[in-house]
Amino acid sequence: MKRTVSLLFIAALAALLLYVVANMPPMGDPANPTATHVIPRYLENAEEETHTENVITGIILNYRGYDTMGEVTVIFCALAAVLAVLGRERRGAIEGFVDRSEVVSSTIVRTMVRFMVPFILLFSLYTIFHGESSPGGGFQGGAIIGGSMIVFTTIFGLAESSRRVPQRIRAALEGAAVMGFFLVGALGLLGGGEFLTYAWPKVAPGLQPSLVVWLTILVEVGIGLGGAMVLTSILFAMIREEEIATAS
Amino acid sequence: MGTALNLALIVLLLTTAILAVTARDLLAAVIIFSVYSLIMALMWQRLQAPDLALTEAAVGAGVTTVLFVVTIFKTRRREEE
Amino acid sequence: MRLLHNYHYVAAMVLFCIGLYTVIVRRNIVKKLIGLNIMETSVFFFFISLGYLDGGMAPIRVGKADPSRMVNPLPQALILTGIVVAVSVTALALSLVILLYRQYGTLDVDRLMREEEQSETAEREERG
Numbered sequence: 001m002k003r004t005v006s007l008l009f010i011a012a013l014a015a016l017l018l019y020v021v022a023n024m025p026p027m028g029d030p031a032n033p034t035a036t037h038v039i040p041r042y043l044e045n046a047e048e049e050t051h052t053e054n055v056i057t058g059i060i061l062n063y064r065g066y067d068t069m070g071e072v073t074v075i076f077c078a079l080a081a082v083l084a085v086l087g088r089e090r091r092g093a094i095e096g097f098v099d100r101s102e103v104v105s106s107t108i109v110r111t112m113v114r115f116m117v118p119f120i121l122l123f124s125l126y127t128i129f130h131g132e133s134s135p136g137g138g139f140q141g142g143a144i145i146g147g148s149m150i151v152f153t154t155i156f157g158l159a160e161s162s163r164r165v166p167q168r169i170r171a172a173l174e175g176a177a178v179m180g181f182f183l184v185g186a187l188g189l190l191g192g193g194e195f196l197t198y199a200w201p202k203v204a205p206g207l208q209p210s211l212v213v214w215l216t217i218l219v220e221v222g223i224g225l226g227g228a229m230v231l232t233s234i235l236f237a238m239i240r241e242e243e244i245a246t247a248s
Numbered sequence: 249m250g251t252a253l254n255l256a257l258i259v260l261l262l263t264t265a266i267l268a269v270t271a272r273d274l275l276a277a278v279i280i281f282s283v284y285s286l287i288m289a290l291m292w293q294r295l296q297a298p299d300l301a302l303t304e305a306a307v308g309a310g311v312t313t314v315l316f317v318v319t320i321f322k323t324r325r326r327e328e329e
Numbered sequence: 330m331r332l333l334h335n336y337h338y339v340a341a342m343v344l345f346c347i348g349l350y351t352v353i354v355r356r357n358i359v360k361k362l363i364g365l366n367i368m369e370t371s372v373f374f375f376f377i378s379l380g381y382l383d384g385g386m387a388p389i390r391v392g393k394a395d396p397s398r399m400v401n402p403l404p405q406a407l408i409l410t411g412i413v414v415a416v417s418v419t420a421l422a423l424s425l426v427i428l429l430y431r432q433y434g435t436l437d438v439d440r441l442m443r444e445e446e447q448s449e450t451a452e453r454e455e456r457g
Contacts (some may be wrong), residue, residue: 006353010346016343022332028383034401035382042403043388043396055388055399056299059406071410078417082424127302134389135298139413143306150314219370231311234420238318238427258340265344265367269351274359281363288370295337295377296387296400300408304370307416312366319359319423323430327357328437 050197050213052132057126059139065185065196071139072223076178079230086237105155113155120148128224129217138220142227149232158239170229177226184219250294257291272327274320280314337378344371358426358436362419369415373408380404 025032025175042063043055050058060068067076124144185196196219255291264284271277293301330341344367380401386394389400430436433444433445 001358003354006350010350010353013349017409018332019340021335021342024331024335024338026331027335027337027387028381030382030397034379034404039401039403040397043399046402047390053390054299055390055402056409059402064406067410068409071413074414075417078421081421083422085424085428096373118364133391135302135387137299137409139409140299140302140306141339143303143311147306150310154314185363211273226431231416234424235311235314235318238315238322238420238424255336258336258442261340262343262347265347268340268367269347269355269362274357277360281366284367284420288374291374292377294382296385297333297377297391297405297408298387300373300377300405300412303409303412307412308366308370312419312448315420315423316359316363319426322427323359323436327360328435 004195012215035083039069045111052216054132054134054137055222057132057137057216059219061219061236062197065188066194069181069185072178072181072226075227076174079174080232082234082237086240109155113151117152118146120151124148124224124228128220131220132213132216135207138223139227141220142224143231145224145228146231146235149228150235153239158236162236165229165232167233173225174233177222177229180222181219183227184215185223249280254291254294256285257294260287261291273325275317275325278313278316278320282309285309285312313320333336338382339379340376341371341375344368344374358429358438361438362422362426365422366415366419369411373411376408377406 029035042059046055046058046063047053050062051056052062124141126141127136128138128141128143131141149161149165159236187199189195264280264287268277268280268284271280285304288308289301289304290296292304306317348364348366348368348371352361355361355364378438380403382398385398385400388399388405390396406445426436431440431448435441435444
C-alpha cells in the first residue's frame with residue numbers, strides 16, 4: 001500500500017519533471033538565457049580582475065567569496081558534529097584503544113603503498129598550486145591528500161597513520177585553515193574593497209598582480225590542507241572503536 | 249561520435265544507479281555506487297568541467313565510498329528482511 | 330523533438346527519481362543514503378548540462394582561448410561548493426548511522442521506529 005502510493009507519487013513527479021524539461025530551451029545553444037546574461041562578463045573580465053586563468057577558481061575565490069566562506073564553515077561544522085556524535089579524540093589516547101583495522105598485509109602491498117603515497121602527495125600539491133591556471137584547486141588537492149591517507153590507513157592501520165599525522169597537527173591545521181581564510185577575506189573588507197577580492201583600494205591602490213596570485217595560492221593551500229585534515233579526522237573518528245571510553 | 253559516447257555513458261549511469269539501488273548486499277551496492285561516481289566524473293569531463301571531474305573522482309569515488317565501507321564494517325553487511 | 334535533444338536533462342530527471350524512490354521506499358538507512366547521494370549527483374549533473382555550450386571548451390583561459398566559445402563557469406563553481414557540502418552531509422549522516430546501530434542494533438527504519446515506540450511506552454509505564 002505504502003509502496004504503491006510512493007510509486008504513484010514518483011511517477012507523477014517524473015511526468016511533471018519531464019514536461020518541464022520538454023519545454024526547456026535546447027541544450028548547448030549559445031542563445032540560451034543561461035549563456036547570455038552574467039556569464040560573458042565573467043568570461044571576459046575574469047583574467048584582468050582576478051588574475052587567474054582558471055575562471056572557476058576566479059569565481060570561487062574572488063567573485064563569490066561568501067559562498068566559499070559558507071563551504072569552509074560547512075566542512076568545519078561537519079567535522080565538529082562528527083566528533084560530537086562519535087566521541088572526541090583524547091590527546092595521547094591513540095595507543096590505548098583496540099584497533100581492529102590492523103590486518104597484516106603482505107610485503108608486496110606494503111612496499112607498493114609506501115612507494116605510491118609520496119607520488120599521490122606530489123600530485124595533490126601540483127593540483128593545489130596550479131589551481132589558478134589549470135583544473136584543480138584547494139579542495140580537489142585536499143581530497144587527494146585525504147585519499148592518500150585512506151590508502152595508508154587501510155594498509156598500515158590506524159595507530160601507525162595517526163602517529164604520522166597526530167591529532168594536535170590536524171587540529172592546528174584545521175583551525176589555521178578556517179581562521180586564515182576569514183583573515184585574508186576580511187583584509188579585503190578592511191582595505192576598503194570587497195570580501196576576498198584581494199584589491200585594497202584604500203591601502204594599496206593597484207595591487208601587484210603577482211601579489212594577488214600569491215594570495216590566491218595561499219588561500220588555496222589553506223583550503224587544501226584544512227580540507228585534507230578534516231577528511232582525515234572524519235575517517236579516523238569513524239574507524240576508531242568505542243572501547244576507549246570503557247578502557248579509561 | 250560524441251553523441252554516441254555521451255549516450256553510452258548515460259546508459260551506464262542509469263544501469264549502475266539501478267544496480268546500486270537494487271543490490272541486496274550493501275557492500276556490493278556501495279562499490280557499484282563508486283563506479284557510478286567514476287562514470288559521472290567521465291561525464292563531467294565530456295561536458296567540459298575538468299575541475300568537477302577531478303573533485304568527483306577524488307571525493308565521490310574515493311572518500312565517500314570509503315566512509316560508506318567503514319560504516320558497513322561497523323554495522324552489518326546484509327539488508328534485514 | 331525537444332526531449333530527444335535534451336537527453337542529458339532527461340537522464341538527470343530519471344536519476345533523481347531513482348534516488349527519490351530509494352529514499353522513500355527502501356527501509357535500510359545505508360540504502361537511503363546511497364539514494365540521497367544519487368539524487369545529489371543528478372542535480373549536479375542537471376546544472377552542469379545547463380551550462381554546456383555546443384563545441385565549447387573548459388573555462389580556462391590559456392593561450393589564445395576564445396571566451397565566447399567557453400562553457401558556463403558559474404554552475405561549475407556552484408556545484409564545486411555543492412560537492413563539498415554533499416560529502417560533509419554524507420559523513421555526518423554515516424556517523425549518526427554508526428551511533429544508531431550501536432544503540433539499537435539495527436539499520437532498518439521500521440524496526441528503529443518500533444524500538445523507539447517500545448522504549449517510550451516503557452518509560453511512560455515506569456512514570457505512571
